[in-house]
Every structure is written in C-alpha cells, then in structure tokens.
Amino acid sequence: MMGIEVLNRKDFVSATQIKWCRGCGDFNVLKTMQAVLAKTGRTRENSVFISGIGCSSRFPYYLNTYGFHTIHGRAPAIATGVKAVNPDLDVWVITGDGDALSIGGNHFIHAIRRNQDIKILLFNNAVYGLTKGQFSPTSSQGAVSKSSPLGSPDRALRPLALAASADATFIARTSDNDPVHMAMVLEAAANHQGTAVVEILQNCVIFNDQVHEPYNGPKSRDEHLLYLKHDKPLLFGKDQSNALVSDGFGFKVAKANDACCLVHRPTEESAAYAFALASLSYPEFPVPVGIFRQIHRPTFDHVLTEQQSVAVQKNGPGDLKALLQKNSYQRLI
Amino acid sequence: MTLIQLEREVICFAGDSGDGIQLLGARFSHHAATLGNDVMTLPDYPAEIRAPAGTTSGVSAFQLQFSSTDIYTAGDEFSVLIAMNAAALKSKITDLVPGGLILADEEGFSKKNIAQAGYSDNPLDDGSLADHRIIVDNFTRLTVQSLQELNLPSKQIKRCKNFFVLGIVLWIYNRPLAPTVKWLQEQFSDHHQVMEANILALNAGFNYAETTEIFGESFSVEAVPEKSGLYRTISGNEALSLGFICAAEKLQRPLFLGSYPITPASDILHTLSNYQNFGVKTFQAEDEIAAACAALGASYAGALGITSTSGPGLCLKTEALNLAVMTELPLVVINVQRGGPSTGLPTKTEQSDLMFAMYGRNGDSPLPVLAAASPADCFHMALEASRIATTFMTPVILLSDGYLANGSESWLVPDPEEITLEVVKPNQDIEPFYPYQRDPVTRSRPWVTPGTKGKMHRIGGLEKQSVTGEPSHDPDNHQRMTQERAEKIAGISAFIPEQPFTGSTDDHLLILSWGSTHGAVTAAVKQLREQGMAIAHAHLRYLNPFPVNLATIIAGFEHVLVFELNDQQLVKLIQAEFAIQAQSITQVTGLPFKVRDIVKSVIDYSEELNDGH
Numbered sequence: 009m010m011g012i013e014v015l016n017r018k019d020f021v022s023a024t025q026i027k028w029c030r031g032c033g034d035f036n037v038l039k040t041m042q043a044v045l046a047k048t049g050r051t052r053e054n055s056v057f058i059s060g061i062g063c064s065s066r067f068p069y070y071l072n073t074y075g076f077h078t079i080h081g082r083a084p085a086i087a088t089g090v091k092a093v094n095p096d097l098d099v100w101v102i103t104g105d106g107d108a109l110s111i112g113g114n115h116f117i118h119a120i121r122r123n124q125d126i127k128i129l130l131f132n133n134a135v136y137g138l139t140k141g142q143f144s145p146t147s148s149q150g151a152v153s154k155s156s157p158l159g160s161p162d163r164a165l166r167p168l169a170l171a172a173s174a175d176a177t178f179i180a181r182t183s184d185n186d187p188v189h190m191a192m193v194l195e196a197a198a199n200h201q202g203t204a205v206v207e208i209l210q211n212c213v214i215f216n217d218q219v220h221e222p223y224n225g226p227k228s229r230d231e232h233l234l235y236l237k238h239d240k241p242l243l244f245g246k247d248q249s250n251a252l253v254s255d256g257f258g259f260k261v262a263k264a265n266d267a268c269c270l271v272h273r274p275t276e277e278s279a280a281y282a283f284a285l286a287s288l289s290y291p292e293f294p295v296p297v298g299i300f301r302q303i304h305r306p307t308f309d310h311v312l313t314e315q316q317s318v319a320v321q322k323n324g325p326g327d328l329k330a331l332l333q334k335n336s337y338q339r340l341i
Numbered sequence: 342m343t344l345i346q347l348e349r350e351v352i353c354f355a356g357d358s359g360d361g362i363q364l365l366g367a368r369f370s371h372h373a374a375t376l377g378n379d380v381m382t383l384p385d386y387p388a389e390i391r392a393p394a395g396t397t398s399g400v401s402a403f404q405l406q407f408s409s410t411d412i413y414t415a416g417d418e419f420s421v422l423i424a425m426n427a428a429a430l431k432s433k434i435t436d437l438v439p440g441g442l443i444l445a446d447e448e449g450f451s452k453k454n455i456a457q458a459g460y461s462d463n464p465l466d467d468g469s470l471a472d473h474r475i476i477v478d479n480f481t482r483l484t485v486q487s488l489q490e491l492n493l494p495s496k497q498i499k500r501c502k503n504f505f506v507l508g509i510v511l512w513i514y515n516r517p518l519a520p521t522v523k524w525l526q527e528q529f530s531d532h533h534q535v536m537e538a539n540i541l542a543l544n545a546g547f548n549y550a551e552t553t554e555i556f557g558e559s560f561s562v563e564a565v566p567e568k569s570g571l572y573r574t575i576s577g578n579e580a581l582s583l584g585f586i587c588a589a590e591k592l593q594r595p596l597f598l599g600s601y602p603i604t605p606a607s608d609i610l611h612t613l614s615n616y617q618n619f620g621v622k623t624f625q626a627e628d629e630i631a632a633a634c635a636a637l638g639a640s641y642a643g644a645l646g647i648t649s650t651s652g653p654g655l656c657l658k659t660e661a662l663n664l665a666v667m668t669e670l671p672l673v674v675i676n677v678q679r680g681g682p683s684t685g686l687p688t689k690t691e692q693s694d695l696m697f698a699m700y701g702r703n704g705d706s707p708l709p710v711l712a713a714a715s716p717a718d719c720f721h722m723a724l725e726a727s728r729i730a731t732t733f734m735t736p737v738i739l740l741s742d743g744y745l746a747n748g749s750e751s752w753l754v755p756d757p758e759e760i761t762l763e764v765v766k767p768n769q770d771i772e773p774f775y776p777y778q779r780d781p782v783t784r785s786r787p788w789v790t791p792g793t794k795g796k797m798h799r800i801g802g803l804e805k806q807s808v809t810g811e812p813s814h815d816p817d818n819h820q821r822m823t824q825e826r827a828e829k830i831a832g833i834s835a836f837i838p839e840q841p842f843t844g845s846t847d848d849h850l851l852i853l854s855w856g857s858t859h860g861a862v863t864a865a866v867k868q869l870r871e872q873g874m875a876i877a878h879a880h881l882r883y884l885n886p887f888p889v890n891l892a893t894i895i896a897g898f899e900h901v902l903v904f905e906l907n908d909q910q911l912v913k914l915i916q917a918e919f920a921i922q923a924q925s926i927t928q929v930t931g932l933p934f935k936v937r938d939i940v941k942s943v944i945d946y947s948e949e950l951n952d953g954h
Contacts, residue, residue, distance in 0.1 A: 022799070024799070024811060024812075051794070052797050053791065053792055053793060053794045053795070053796075053797055054791070054792055056791045058638070059801075068799050068801075069799050069801075069812065071799075072797055073797055074791035074792075074797055074798065074799075075798075075799035075800070075801075076638075076641060076668075076799070076800055076801060077799065077800070077801025077802060077803065077812075078634070078664055078801065078802060079634075079660050079661065079664050079802055080660070082630060082631065082634045082660075082661065085626065085627075085630070085631035085632075085634035085635050085638070086634045086635065086637060086638035086641070087638060088624065088626075088631075088634075088635045088638060089597060089599060089624070089634065089635035089636055089637065089638025089639035089640075089641070089642065089644075089646060090638040090639070090641055090642040090791070091638075091642075092597065092622055092624060092635070092638075092639065093595060093597055093622070093638075093639045093642035093643060093644040094642045094643065094790075094791065094792060096792065097642070097791050097792060114627050114628060114631070115627065115631055115634075118626075118627040118631070312622060315617055316617045316618070316620065316622075318617075319616075319617035319618040320617075320618045322618070323618045324618065325618060326586070326590075326616065326618050326619030326620065326621075328586070328587060328590055328619075328757040329756070329757050329758075331583065331586065331616070331619070332583060332587070332754050332755065332757060333571065333573070333754055334573070335371075335573050335574075336571050336572060336573040336754050337374070337375040337571070337572060337573065338569075338570070338571055338572075339377045339564065339565075339568055339569050339570055339571075339572045
C-alpha cells in the first residue's frame with residue numbers, strides 16, 4: 009500500500025455550502041457516498057461526478073472530487089464522452105426522476121444499453137422539487153400536484169423496469185433513510201464493471217413528504233420491503249412469513265411455509281427476472297430493495313479499445329503523411 | 342479527325358439515381374486531376390434513396406469543370422450533357438450552352454421514360470433540341486452486346502453502362518484509359534468478374550467512339566502549366582475529417598467525434614470512423630444533443646471534442662453549446678448548412694444558419710464563428726477551429742455547406758511536418774489554483790482535466806464566480822462575467838489573420854462574400870476587373886470576431902455589396918457592426934451562385950449607382 013493515500017469520509021467533503029432543504033433525503037445520500045468513496049474510491053482526482061438539473065443534481069458541488077453540473081437530462085451523454093476519453097476515471101452520474109426519465113429518458117436508456125462503465129444514481133422522490141412541485145414520471149397516476157390539481161393523468165414509470173428492459177447489467181434499489189443498506193448497494197455499484205443503475209427512494213420534505221413512507225419508513229419496512237440477497241429465497245414480512253412465488257410471467261404472494269420459494273439469482277442472464285421484480289409495486293406487492301441484477305458483459309470502453317487495436321492491426325498505426333497523401337498523384341508539368 | 346485545344350471544359354453526367362452517375366463523375370474528375378487539370382465538381386442528387394425511377398425527382402447528376410488554368414467553380418453551364426434517360430435530359434437541358442453536345446442513351450427514352458419525364462413527344466427527334474448537337478445510340482444495348490461473352494446476369498451487365506459511357510467521354514477528351522483500368526483493378530481486386538466486366542465496358546465505349554464516324558473531332562484540355570507538385574482531389578467533408586485528425590495530432594490530444602447522422606454532414610462521421618488506428622473515437626449518439634454533450638464531455642476529459650451536424654441538428658445541440666460557453670470548455674461544432682428552415686432542402690446548399698450560429702442561444706452567449714471558403718479550405722479551417730477552441734477554451738462553430746461538403750477540387754497536399762498549431766497552454770502550475778482564473782494574454786481559463794492531482798474542482802451551467810468558479814447569483818458578478826466572456830471572444834481578433842482583399846481602396850465598390858460563395862464571387866470579380874471595372878473583393882472566413890482590419894477596409898469604400906445564399910444575414914451583421922448602408926444580392930434556390938449572375942448583378946448595381954450620381 010506504499011504511496012497510496014488513505015482517505016476518510018471528510019476528504020471527500022467540499023467547501024461549498026450545501027443548499028438543500030433541512031430534512032432533505034439527499035443529505036444522507038451525500039454522507040453515505042462520501043464514506044463509500046473513502047472506502048472504494050482510489051483517489052479524489054480519479055472520481056468524476058456528472059449531474060443534470062434538479063435538486064439532486066447539485067450533488068457534485070458538495071464532493072471534493074471533479075464535478076460537472078450539466079444540463080437537463082443530458083448527464084449520461086456527457087459521462088459517455090468523459091469515460092470514452094479516459095476509461096481510468098470512476099464516472100458517476102447523479103440524476104433525479106424528472107431529469108433521468110422525462111427530459112433525459114432517451115439518454116438514460118441508451119447509456120444503459122451501451123453498458124459503459126458508469127454508475128447512475130437515480131434519486132426518486134416522485135416529484136419535481138427544483139421547479140416546485142409538479143408531478144414527475146414516477147408519480148403515481150392520480151397524484152395531485154401543482155400541475156395536476158385533479159390528479160396526474162399519466163401512469164407511473166418504474167425506473168428499474170425500464171433499466172431492465174434496456175438490459176442494464178447492474179440494477180439496484182435502496183432508500184435514503186437506510187445508510188447501511190445504501191452503503192452496501194453503492195459499494196457494489198462502485199465495484200461493478202459496466203453501467204450500474206441504482207434507484208434511491210428519496211424523500212422530498214417540501215413537495216412530496218413521506219411518499220415512500222408506507223413501505224420504507226422505519227415502522228413499515230419490515231413488513232413491506234423485500235430485501236434481496238444473493239442465493240436466498242424471496243421472503244418478506246414479519247418473521248419472513250411471506251414469499252414471492254412464480255405466477256405466469258410474474259409473481260404472486262404466498263405464505264412462506266406453503267410455497268416453493270424462488271431463490272434470488274441476480275446473475276440470471278435473462279433480464280426478464282429483473283424486469284418482473286422491478287415491476288412490483290406497493291401496495292399489491294412488497295417493494296424489493298438490494299441488487300436485482302448483476303451480470304458481466306463487455307463494456308462500451310472495452311469494445312472501443314478492442315476496435316482500436318483491431319484497426320491498428322489491420323491498417324497499422326496512424327501515419328498522418330500517408331493519410332494526407334492517399335489517392336494523391338504527382339501533377340504533370 | 343481533328344483535335345481541338347480547349348482552355349477549359351464543363352460537362353455534366355445525368356441519369357437515374359442507381360445509374361452510377363456519381364461514380365462516373367468522380368472517376369472522370371479524378372482522371373482529369375491526375376492529368377494536371379484544375380478540377381471542381383458539383384454533385385447533385387435526390388434526397389430520396391430511390392425516388393421513382395425515370396422521373397425528374399430521381400435524377401442524379403454530376404457536373405464538373407476541368408481546366409488548364411485556375412478555376413474557382415464547377416462552372417455555370419456545360420458544353421456536354423450526358424443524359425442516360427429522358428428525365429435527366431429534361432432536368433438538365435436548361436444549363437447546356439447553345440450548340441452544346443448531348444450524348445443520350447436511347448434505352449432511357451422509351452415511351453414510358455418520355456411520359457414519366459413529362460415530355461409529350463420524344464425530345465430527341467421532335468426538333469425541340471435543334472440548337473444542340475445530339476448523339477444518340479443505345480449505350481445500354483451496346484454494353485450488353487460487348488459483355489455477352491461474360492457469364493454474368495444481365496442486370497449486372499447493364500450496370501456497367503456507366504463505364505461504357507466513361508470510355509466514350511475519355512475518347513472525346515483524348516484521355517488514356519490506363520489510369521481508370523488500374524483503378525478498377527485495385528477497386529475490384531476481390532470481385533474479379535465485376536472488374537473484368539467494367540474494364541471491358543470501358544474499352545468497348547472507347548472503341549465505339551473511335552470507330553463510329555459520328556464524332557468528327559476530339560478535344561484536349563492541357564495541364565495547368567505552373568502547378569506541379571503532389572495533388573489529390575478532395576471533398577469538403579473529407580477535408581474537414583483530415584483536418585481534425587491533423588489538428589488532434591498536432592495538439593497531442595485524442596480526437597473524439599460525437600455525431601448523429603444527418604445529410605449532408607454524415608460523411609464526416611463515416612470518414613472519421615475509418616480512422617480508429619489514429620486513436621480517433623467516433624460516437625454515433627442517440628440524438629443531436631447527446632452527440633454534442635458527449636463531445637463536450639470528451640473535451641472536459643482532455644480530448645479535442647468535435648460534433649458534426651447540419652442545420653436542424655444544430656438547433657438540437659444549442660443547449661449543450663451554451664453549457665460549453667458557460668463552462669468555457671473547447672468544442673468544435675461543424676455545421677454543414679443546407680436549405681432551411683426545419684427539414685428544408687436536405688440535399689441542397691444554403692448559407693442561412695449564420696444568424697443562428699451567431700445568436701441562436703439563450704443569454705448573452707458569444708462564440709467564434711468560422712466559415713470555410715472551398716472544399717480544400719475545409720482542411721485549413723478545421724485546423725483553425727481546433728486552434729481557437731483549445732487556445733481560448735470556447736466552443737467554435739465552423740460553417741460549411743452542402744456545396745462544399747460534396748463538391749471537390751484539386752488540393753496541393755500539405756506536408757504535415759510543416760503544419761504547426763500553436764497552442765497557448767494556460768499555466769496549470771499556478772498556486773493556489775482556481776478554475777476561472779484567466780490567462781493574461783488569451784483571457785482563457787486553464788484546461789485542467791479530471792485525473793489531475795490536487796486540482797479537483799466543480800464546474801457547471803450556473804453562473805460562475807469570477808476566478809473561483811463557484812456558482813454565483815451575485816448581480817455584479819453576472820455583469821462582470823458576461824463582460825469577461827464577451828471580451829475573451831472579441832479579443833480573438835488579435836489572434837486571427839488580417840482580412841486580405843483584392844483590388845485597391847481606389848476602387849469605389851467593395852464586394853463582400855463568405856463561405857462557399859468564394860469560388861463564384863472570385864471568378865466574377867476577376868472577370869469584371871479584367872473588363873476594367875474598379876471593384877475590390879474581400880472574402881470573409883472569420884465571421885466572429887471579424888478580423889481587426891475589416892473596419893478600415895470597409896471604411897475605405899463608398900459602396901459595399903454583399904453576396905450570400907440566404908435572405909440578408911451577413912449584410913445585417915455588417916450594417917450593424919460598421920454602421921454603413923451595405924447592400925446585398927441574395928439567392929435562396931438551394932443552388933450555388935452562377936458566375937454570370939454575379940457579373941450581371943455587379944454591372945447592374947454599378948449602373949444604378951452611376952444613374953444615381
């Protein structure tokens with residue numbers, strides 16, 4: 009370990025004053041991220057945080073790393089260029105439900121299908137916070153907001169189901185109010201080779217307070233969260249008394265004792281399993297948290313590097329003079 | 342048999358898209374260039390992949406001028422029209438000079454073809470072409486006959502008719518077949534039958550022209566005497582691509598292109614994607630703004646980030662462009678302009694994005710705007726755009742257009758060793774480090790990339806505090822930063838060449854042009870000056886900021902006349918910047934100016950001025 013600086017959480021704290029509302033779930037995410045970086049990050053200078061627009065997207069300012077606060081929904085596209093040029097960097101994208109799924113929906117799915125080695129943290133509070141309280145793509149149908157006084161007419165998008173259908177190689181969910189679980193998930197994301205999508209159920213204390221409370225609140229989480237664990241059965245509820253069992257293309261809930269339990273395998277090649285898990289929603293179903301999917305596929309950067317070496321093998325290293333002189337001729341005098 | 346010497350010649354190949362017209366034109370141009378002619382080309386093809394066969398909307402044409410003297414355009418009109426069908430004749434006949442030669446393939450003049458082209462009778466024998474010489478034969482059938490010994494499907498044999506026609510044309514201009522035979526051998530080394538068939542067709546066409554008695558003479562266009570050296574013909578899109586590869590190598594940075602396919606810019610993406618062995622990374626993005634964002638991310642990470650598009654695509658990129666303005670990161674945006682607004686005329690040329698390039702962003706958001714003057718000049722302007730973007734930490738818009746992109750010309754190949762790109766490297770060693778401290782000379786901020794130890798910092802689209810770069814909503818700071826950004830861009834005028842002009846300040850009329858109008862305006866001015874008219878001409882390649890001496894030049898003339906392919910955009914900039922009553926001659930037909938139209942406009946304008954005096 010000679011020459012490697014040992015870092016702690018405080019090394020990742022920037023001097024910029026934090027401007028989130030008191031009680032915002034983002035504070036916990038920030039603290040946990042800083043701790044995870046101290047544990048997993050190689051150096052401060054090799055970590056880059058790229059964000060879009062929204063409350064969550066102020067996140068990079070508060071980290072003593074490189075940071076780029078960009079434009080609405082486009083952080084994954086900017087991250088693509090950064091990582092393609094310098095694959096050595098640990099690139100994190102910070103985004104919210106409006107930013108990633110509405111204005112940035114296109115970039116979100118394409119970043120995922122490319123499987124570039126970037127980590128996308130999607131803070132989901134089911135509301136537009138920075139623009140002060142309109143319904144978002146993850147707001148439930150009928151949600152009353154500033155722009156939907158009679159209820160949102162749109163059906164809610166499930167971010168992780170979308171990620172699964174774009175064949176994300178790493179899919180996970182955690183909550184802002186559970187730092188231990190969050191740290192485990194973020195650490196796994198940091199160590200994943202490929203695009204990691206992490207949905208963080210996050211509370212907006214001003215415009216959508218306690219929206220996730222029915223299932224992730226301290227009193228309800230034992231009953232309604234399903235903690236996904238590698239090679240363990242899909243059990244939930246008090247004393248693990250309930251189980252998810254297969255039902256056609258999806259799941260149904262059964263008593264654990266009577267059921268032939270399904271075992272959680274995040275390495276399942278087909279994305280259909282992760283999609284089915286990610287499509288479950290409260291109150292009909294428990295809300296799964298943890299790592300839904302974790303598979304290995306060649307990354308975009310790896311493919312690019314391979315292609316470059318093929319190109320060099322085929323055509324030799326670039327020779328500018330030869331390139332300019334291609335198809336040339338000596339003019340007759 | 343007589344051989345007639347010509348100083349220059351303009352010919353046009355026209356047929357159905359699918360007839361191999363573009364290949365035919367490109368082969369003849371390359372051939373002419375290798376023989377030492379100056380060459381300029383003007384391809385013209387439909388926006389549809391396969392417009393209905395035999396109709397005028399499906400006509401693909403290729404016009405070229407080749408010469409024994411310097412030329413600046415692909416020619417106003419042609420002396421020879423090769424028409425593979427009735428629709429090709431119909432759509433191109435208006436540009437054939439009186440007495441010009443029509444070489445027509447009878448196969449393309451069936452009753453159906455004639456009707457589809459909108460003729461009521463066969464134009465080849467109804468007397469309507471009495472002003473021209475017509476040579477008509479069934480070239481398709483002759484090709485089939487010449488190749489019948491080959492065991493090839495008839496469809497494939499018919500496809501060789503373009504090389505049969507090329508054989509005829511090469512005979513007419515007294516040119517050897519050997520270079521084209523060699524090219525075919527190289528091109529189809531893996532497809533022996535195709536190679537053999539095309540070589541046979543080429544020879545058959547040449548022999549046909551030699552043995553039939555329909556040609557009384559042949560013509561010769563000699564090499565340009567004083568121009569020796571290593572040349573190649575190059576299109577604007579190719580020249581841009583090579584220019585950026587060269588710039589990246591000189592700047593010692595990887596080249597990253599983010600792009601989304603769009604006509605007529607796509608060839609830049611195609612070309613650069615073939616040069617991964619140079620370390621070039623091309624990224625075909627999901628949309629235009631993603632392409633620009635990825636390029637900006639690449640620049641942020643230390644690459645020469647570029648993005649290429651055409652008009653409607655530029656609209657979609659603008660939010661990313663403004664982020665580059667605010668974060669002061671280098672980015673080159675290539676806009677190959679086409680007819681607009683909206684989807685407009687995808688395959689036709691226009692210069693109507695100038696105002697958009699200048700002002701099409703929210704906020705006070707100045708950035709440098711450059712415009713290439715000719716296909717070969719695209720190479721030089723790619724270097725310039727890269728130099729300015731990286732030296733001054735700013736996005737740069739480089740304007741090309743459809744005419745430059747697809748047109749090609751002879752290019753004296755530069756020696757890369759002699760190309761220098763002087764990058765003023767901001768001092769990264771200053772302590773303490775602040776991301777928005779400015780270099781005293783260039784006024785640009787340091788380009789410190791992620792991975793640099795000890796200089797972690799955050800940037801973004803929010804207004805920056807001067808020097809520290811922290812987000813700031815302070816009113817005085819916004820005023821100051823707006824000024825700093827404006828001054829940085831305006832200050833670039835000290836780092837670009839002075840404006841050259843032909844003529845003298847004794848002339849009373851100054852002609853201004855920009856971008857691809859360079860060729861036609863230069864040729865027209867030359868002609869008018871030779872006729873004794875006292876006019877000067879300045880062609881602008883730097884549109885923002887203008888060269889420092891432009892004000893002095895303009896002040897030296899009583900009258901200023903601007904030529905541009907849009908509805909009065911440069912003229913308004915000139916009027917606003919220099920507070921003068923410049924006039925303009927504009928054209929928005931999707932076609933480049935003709936030299937003769939410019940000549941006439943200038944004469945008319947001068948007469949108007951004289952009447953007024």
